[in-house]
Amino acid sequence: MFTNSSVKSVLLYGSKTWRGTNTLTNKIQVFIDRCLRNILKVRWTDKVKNTDIWKQANQDPIGQQIARQKWRWIGHTLRKPPEDITRQALQWNPQGKRRVGRPKTTWRRSCEEEMKNCKVSWGELKKAAQNRVRWRTVVDDLCSTRIPRE
Structure with a gap:
């Protein structure tokens, strides 16, 4: 279309x-x-x-399409070598103190929330990303919480 x-x-x-x-x-x-x-x-x-x-x-729905793109990109990034800068940035954990109050909803926190809803850990995702066929099923599971197709 x-x-x-x-x-x-x-x-x-x-x-x-x-x-x-x-x-x-x-x-x-x-x-x-x-x-x-x-x-x-x-x-x-x-x-x-x-x-x-x-x-x-x-x-x-557009939310489902964006989520699917995001998780496909995460799988692509997790298959890169460990020294790749995008993979390092994906796994970077900032150090130091945060401001007082409720933490802002960041991109990473939204990903972690989606993983928590599907009861999947980051380690399981890293392992699943190495196999493209398995990763596609993981992406389908992560993105299937929206409106089902007939």
Whole structure:
């Protein structure tokens, strides 16, 4: 579909490294829903659910697509040699004291939260990433918490 080939790829460029907030995801989803409705010629007076539009356009929710890209990139990075700078950055743990108050939700903390929800540890992910076929199933498990396809 046209949205996959041009608009969405530009819109989501680098999204695998974004801190995934609900506000940002919702804003992107609203824009994509509007584009899909224009492409499919669905008017606002037609009471059609967004999930029905996604099924008709063969699309997943944008949060699921971003999460899938992110976990694919993490697997790619974990397969790199240990001396590679991107792998070192992925596993870097800053030292020192943090500010008083609630810690900010960082990209790494959001990844750890997704791993915790699926009951997977970082060590298990590092081991699974070495096998591409196994990694694809791990990515499917991590990203399947959204709307299932029929």
